[in-house]
Amino acid sequence: MDYLPIFADLKRRPCLVVGGNDIAWRKTRMLLKAGADVRVIAEALSPEFQYAVEQGQVTHIGTIFSPSDLDGIFLAIAATERKAVNALVYQSANQRQVLVNVVDDTQRCSFIVPSIVDRSPIIVAVSSSGQAPVLARLVRERLEALLPQHLGTMATLAGRFRSRLTEKVTSFAERRRFWEQAFAGRFASLVAKGDHAAAELELEALANGVESRGEVALIGAGPGDASLLTLRALQLMQQADVVLYDYLVSDEVMDLVRRDAELISVGKKAGFHSVPQEETNRLLVQYASQGKRVVRLKGGDPFVFGRGGEELEVLFDANIPFEVVPGITAAAGATAYAGIPLTHRDYAQTAMFVTGHIKPDGKQLEWHTLARGNQTLVIYMGLMNSLDIQLNLIRHGRAPDTPIAIIERGTQRSQKVFKGQLSELADLAQQAASPSLIVVGEVVNLSEKLHWFGKQEQQLHNTFDEQSTVVKLA
Known part of the structure; x- marks a missing residue:
């Protein structure tokens, strides 16, 4: 391992950026997001830098770098077009044991900035140790697609509930099982829908030993190409306990379903035996009533000649929670x-x-x-x-x-x-x-x-x- 991955608390810590171009600004923006006290040295500042200085977000302390500018600095970033200046920043920082990063010069970096997936407070960092930054970026893009936007909110709500859970559940092993159930169950679904109050009530119910309710996700699988699935569809398919699927759903899409989910074909095909709609409705209610996460997977869009509305009416009458994920219709x-x-x-x-x-x-x-x-x-x-x-x-x-x-x-x-x-x-x-x-x-x-x-x-x-x-x- 060439680098130790760490997460640094930069709140109110002095950080120096040498350079005023667009690249330097991108690094500065990242530091500002982490709450750093950013100081910049540059002969000329980009418009974004100028605005940040005027707003008091960044302090412009000079135009020419001097080694003494590093006194009291926690970390430094050099992003000028002049190799000699960048080298001087690196040398001076090393002498003072200040962490330093020279942009696009791995040999002159005591720390490197990874590609980041930000779902604060959940943060995922990906690095190639400076060997293949484009590859690291591609990996980050894959993770961006897999990790839902509400992940951070879910972590925040969980953090608020930790102390109450400790009071109610004293066993560490029991608390771990509690969170595993919450993050994979209805609590996560409620957060995804934006119903935070109901999500917090769900945590209370779980902590009091109330069995979690099942729910149904009616998902449009699109016309066949798995890359046309929505992110939400993929996430729910990966979480499902039971999947009721139609004949029109392609094998390529079915391959993305959670491996240990129970698969039930309820497809309809002209000229072949098919499951009656009443039986499909009964199965949806049955499995959801058992507390399971049920996915009803339909080809195309479930509301375009898919009888999706009829199935949701049955769920409504049975007081089964549900959500709908649209798909690309054929x-x-x-x-x-x-x-x-x-x-x-x-x-x-x-x-x-x-x-x-x-x-x-x-x-x-x-x-x-x-x-x-x-x-x-x-x-x-x-x-x-x-x-x-x-x-x-x-x-x-x-x-x-x-x-x-x-x-x-x-x-x-x-x-x-x-x-x-x-x-x-x-x-x-x-x-x-x-x-x-x-x-x-x-x-x-x-x-x-x-x-x-x-x-x-x-x-x-x-x-x-x-x-x-x-x-x-x-």
């Missing part, structure tokens, strides 16, 4: 990955989303509205009824040569895009597999220029004419 994700904009000033001023689960006569849909020109029509779950959709759209005024696309497994590595004309929809649908999305409108033609995900390998089919193609994206 109409937005799959079309974007296929290079098809939903709206465009020249072709579509409206975008409409409908479900393809329709009766053969199609009476429940306003086909005159769906068949209008200058709009994009996106149809979920429409493969099985593609012929009825084709006939009704043409019958109600949509031109038979209107461009269409069927996007199979949108956003995933196995994505395929079948393109043709409205008059060919039913035939193209026979080549596609679920889950697929149907897009009707002139914007489909823009995919020839705008497709970006993977590459167009080859024209795999030419069943009808030159406009009927399948594009596989790898």
